Amino acid sequence: MLTVTLLNSRSNSGEIVVDTTPPVIEMIGGDALTMAVGDVLEEPRIIAYDDSSIPKVEIENHVNITQEGEYKINYVATDDADNVTFAEREVKVIRPSGRIYLTFDDGPSDSTAALLDTLNKNGVKATFFVTGYGDDALIKREHDEGHTVGLHSMSHNYSYIYANKNNYWADLNAVQDRVQNITGQHTNIIRFPGGSSNMVSSVYDGGQRIMSALVNEVSERGYAYFDWNIDSDDAGGATTADEVYNNVVSALGNGGEYVVLQHDVKPYSVDAVDRIIQYGLEHGFVFSGLKESSFAAHHGVNN
Ligand SMILES: [Zn+2]
Structure with a gap:
């Protein structure tokens, strides 16, 4: 905002205000994305704001998700004084060799913000x-x-x-309420503490084989549960970023679908993520968030 003071010949002063500050466009969730042919491109978010008016935003989405290529989504924000700001997001559509679902349990924590920055930087x-x-x-x-x-x-x-089972459901409903209060959305995507194959539940369930009951009951109630087929071992023997990285990439084949278990309460595990993504992208994988219909990597149930 620029204030211009005008003086007329009789020295009466008056003031007009000239808005020369263009709107600001903030990319939410990274300014370059890599996706697979046929994926659903949910419109990535931007926030546009201006110091003097609510800007008008035009979006031109040039992405053809059915065909490999490098595309752009263009954004133009204009304020009431016709100040204009341009921004663009690159979307690379590839025919991937496979798909990696990075999953992070037990957070959020002090390491989560840095992890989100790393994911955004890589458009993942x-x-x-x-x-x-x-x-x-x-x-x-x-x-x-x-x-x-x-x-x-x-x-x-x-x-x-x-x-x-009552305790299990009370606990799950509580975290559902928490998430719903924050995001405004109910989710049907869950992961059992310890995974569906855990034996720790047998220590506490009085011999009722609670996991066998719960895997059925969560499905009946409309939930989709997810295990993993790559364990970074960041809750076990891996205590450095190098070990986490090696455990993950050595388990990746030349293609296929992988659900990777990590914990965003472990700083060294978060530190490995940038390199894991580089490795995956260089080897033709795409990275996706889980959807209800995604590959679930179910374990055998032991209790
Ligand atoms: Zn956990």
């Missing part, structure tokens, strides 16, 4: 199986930036959630 979507811990604002960011927010556990307390 991931999935967060969240808990009752961490900042609401981080779950909001996960959602707003186009990632999948799934449910893990409110308490993550095995002795409580696996003591009986």
Whole structure:
């Protein structure tokens, strides 16, 4: 905003205000995306704002998701004084060798913001199986930036959630409420603490084989549960970014679908993500957030 003071010949002063500040366009969720032919391109978000008016925004989406190529989405924001700002987002559509679903459990945490920045920088979507811990604002960011927010556990307390089915559902409903309050959306995407193959539940369930019951019951109630077929081992023996990276990339074949287990409460695991993405993109994979219909990598149920 520029203020111009005008003086007339009789020295009476008057003031007019000239708006010379163009609107601002902020890209939400990265300014370059890599997607697979045939994927659904949900319109990536922008926020446009201006210091003196609500800007008018025009979007030209040139992406042909049915055909390989490098495309652009162009954005033009114009304010009331006709100041104009342009922005563009690149969308690369490839015929991938395979698909990687990066998944992060137990957050959000102090490491989640840096992880979101890394995902955005690479134009990659991931999935967060969240808990009752961490900042609401981080779950909001996960959602707003186009990632999948799934449910893990409110308490993550095995002795409580696996003591009986009522406890399991009370805990899941609590984290559902939390997510719904933050994102405005109900989600049907879940991951059992410990995965569906966990045996820790047998310590607490009094011999009722609670996992066998729960895998059926969650499906009956409309939930889709997801396990993994690559374990980064970041909750086990891997305690450095190098180990996490090696565990993940050494398990990737030349194609196929992979659900990768990581934890965004582990800073060294978050530190490995940039290199994992580079490796995946260089080897022709696309990265996607999980949808209800995605490959679920179900484990055998042992309890
Ligand atoms: Zn967990």
